[in-house]
Amino acid sequence: MKPYEELLSRTVSSLEPSGIRKFFDILDEMDDVISLTVGQPDFITPWHIRMAGIESLESGRTYYTSNLGLMPLRESISRYLARRFSLKYDPKTEITVTVGGSEAIDAAIRAVCNPGDEVIIPVPCFVCYEPLVRVAGGVPVLLETTAEDNFKLSPKRLRELITPRTKLLILPFPNNPTGAVLDRYDLQKIADVLADTDVLVLSDEIYAELTYGERHVSIASIPGMRERTILASGFSKAYAMTGWRLGYVCAPAEISREIFKIHQYAIMCAPTTSQYAAIEALEAGDPDIDMMREEYDRRRRYITEGLRACGLDCATPDGAFYVWCHVGMFGMDSEEFCRRLLYEHGVAIVPGTAFGKCGEGYARISYAYSVAHIKKALERIGKFVAEL
């Protein structure tokens, strides 16, 4: 047999494994580390939602569901999107229930990309888009968001990057890691740039319920944008349901049909137990969303003020549950800063470079932790910064 490197997919071989693995392997071996790295809620899924999953198992609902997902769930998703974001999607032809928002993103990219198609990705961003675009045969085109623009997507930069080969714009707002959000006015300006083009939009709205000023606006609700928008979202962040692996993707029927084919062949259907739990979440979980958002909001203010008091420079994030903190003023790069903070003071945060080269000079600090935990971490960060 030939050596493996000659046998395996060249595209996949060329991908970097996610993140800075070694850094996090160290974490597991260290004692007394206070971590602010995690990208998922610290809340446990609300009990009534867990109960719905348990009851579905007790009733023996252990079969595949319809490939698209349970019809009552798709109807609930449709009503939820109308209720919370004024969106209208037909549960019969425009909604596919997926294995988390991640599958929704993957299937959407694969459904639209032809080899060589350009996909514009705002960076810094969640780590999955670029590799998935490459696997789909697309060409990632990175659009840097900057502190001057509050890490919003600049319509001017967008216009400059669009070429005849541009197929798709990925729009991940509220943003992980920067916490930036786009309001109606920002979205309208993006819509104006896209209006005369054939560029589609993949709007990753997994953090839609976690905005702390105005409520989230979906680009699909901007006039003229619905027809070109694929909306990916899920239950993980809004309802603290990360482990249930459940999401959905909504798009006009013509696009949904293609996404559905990939989902049907690759996945069959999303987990049945999770689907029953998700119906309960959508039908009775609005108060849970509000309770968790209020808690994140308090922590957000607390941690931002605390980091500033330590002498660090960070904007107050408008969405998600991360602070994108400037750490580049101490004469060392982000990884060095994070490594020293971890080794010398036992606090783990994520170097900004994990989210793209342009994350240099920053670190992502998660506040999906209790105030008491954050308080301890801030004390240590304060000591570290004071020594620098």
Place this chain on the structure above:
Amino acid sequence: MNEILRLIESDARLTSDEIAVMLGKEKGDVAKMIEKCEADGVILGYRAVVDWDKTDREYVTAFIEIKITPRRDRGFDALAERIYKYPEVKSLYLMSGGYDLACIIEGRTMKEVAYFVAQKLAPMEDIVSTATHFVLRKYKYDGVVFGAVEEDTRGHDFI
């Protein structure tokens, strides 16, 4: 103001400065509001939630249903006051339904509680009957689950 109270109720050790930061309010304003709540008796105290079962202290808790004869000349309040002035009484509620007062008593032994009910409570004028239920185990009290310490089982994967 209710927001401030909810926060202090969930963690009484938060300082007024911390609460102000979390709620995006002026530090001085929050401190003043808390002082006013204390002065007005809206905030009656600050205390720890203790799981005594994890200590060597011996104690028993009883839940007592009390039926009383309503009197034209005095309401429930006067009788309630005569009951709650005993330090053994941890809580007292006026109830709707099958009985009138729900009383929670704590004592060192069952005998001590039984003595209190038989000697102090039952003979009181206007009390028609009592039914004493001993607590076998406290699972949850005032929103706090007893026994278990929740652990963060999330991995360090940052995506």
